[in-house]
Amino acid sequence: MKRLIVLIATLCFGLIGTAGAQPAHEDFLGLPVPDGKVQKRTDDRLEIISSMTHDQVLAYYQEKLEGEKDIKVRDWSDQSYVEDDSNRPWHSITIDKEYKDGTNIVIVRDNWTWIIGTLILRYIGVFVVLLVLLVGMTVSGKIISSRVEKAKAKK
């Protein structure tokens, strides 16, 4: 009986202990996933830590996505960002450049939050551009108008 209890307890702890270290799934949202430790997995997001370096992970995805259209790779100071500009189920792959016990990789589903958010920002951006132009024109208009009036007054 005691042995049975110890065995069951060992099994339970073993299951709990390995829960955070599930083997990586082969595919997430139609995208191949390198081997690594899954940190978080939901329907919309997958975070894994891979033993590959940043350059190796980037090369992995560049090979897997070779020939695919509308894929943009952005090289930022602290991470590389692979973005889908078409209508694939996944939106982006973020690959951290810092190697802390592995390379952190985050794959995110295509989502309306990003689309609406970026649209609102860009619509505001149009206003910003024209506001700056308004300020420029107002200032230059006042300067030139006053000079023209002074010149007329002198005449």
Next chain:
Amino acid sequence: MTSNEILDLLLGTLRTTGVWNFQFNIIVMWAIGCLFIWLAIAKKYEPLLLLPIGFGIFIVNFPLVPMMGYTDGHPHLLEFFYHYGLEWEIIPCVIFLGLGAMTDFGPLIANPKVLIIGAGAQLGVFITFTGTVLAGFTLKEAASVGIIGGADGPTTVYLTQHLAPQLLGANALAAYSYMAMVPLIQPPIMRMMTNSKERLIKMRQLRPVSRQEKILFPLITAGIIALLVPSVIPLMGMFMLGNLMKESGVVARLSDSAQGALMNTVTIFLGISVGATMHADKFLSWKPLFIFGLGLVDFAVCTIGGIITVKIMNLFLKEKINPLIGAAGVSAVPMAARVVQMEGIKYDKTNHMLMHAVGPNLAGVIGSAAAAGMFIAMFD
């Protein structure tokens, strides 16, 4: 010669004709091409563009015609125009050079706050983007469809060629068709969005604008656009160069050429090249029809956006702006401004708003270019 040899000869000759290689779907494209030719000639809807576009559609939709594509590595006639004019994005920029040389920015310089109307009128561009993505288009395609509402042909062609060249024909056709239909589309929206009191608002006459201001304006605008939205400087830079040539007064020959012979020549190449992209095999799908439908919604929402922008501005202004001029924020120059004038005098024959409406009309050109720049930056 034996009878078999004669038959082979005849058959071989027949096989090189369009009749032998006929496909029934090209009849639809002939009808579409002829429709646009009819709209251009009979209804005078944007004839400078719809006529060559319509003819381009018609002529390229015959079997075996060497108009588009390549043979032995050599481009055919319209492929040549398309490749060097549109794929290299030269034609829209040269058209903007001519437009700049034709444009008087005085009403905009005299009242620069109407620039905000030009920004507000881009609302439809972004809303249409969302609707297009929902319909299953890619993000780049959605951006190229959205810009139709900016009512600016060269900007639409420029952005579409940059992001989704496969949609060039449909987008350009939608943009130019709706630009021609501004007098039909806008008035009901203007009446719906304004009340009788607002329509009667009279605005003060615009101040005179000095020559120095008109010369400085293209430099300031080009500089600000180059700093904030560099991706559209090929378009806006040429626009401002054309305007500078006009306002400087010292290069009249160049200005005349830009707005005359050069612009007319390039317009021919633009129209026929755009039309030539619309072969039955590529065009006959649900996407062009959807683009046409959504383009109308885009236009309408842009008009609404401009009018709402004026109403919001009036909450903060002592001297109110007549909301009707918000409709001119759609950059169909000068048609939208004329529509505002015609609507205004319906309610008060002494309320002439044409010059007031030209300001937001021109602001819309800059606004739609800025919106295009935002989309290009999104994907670059």
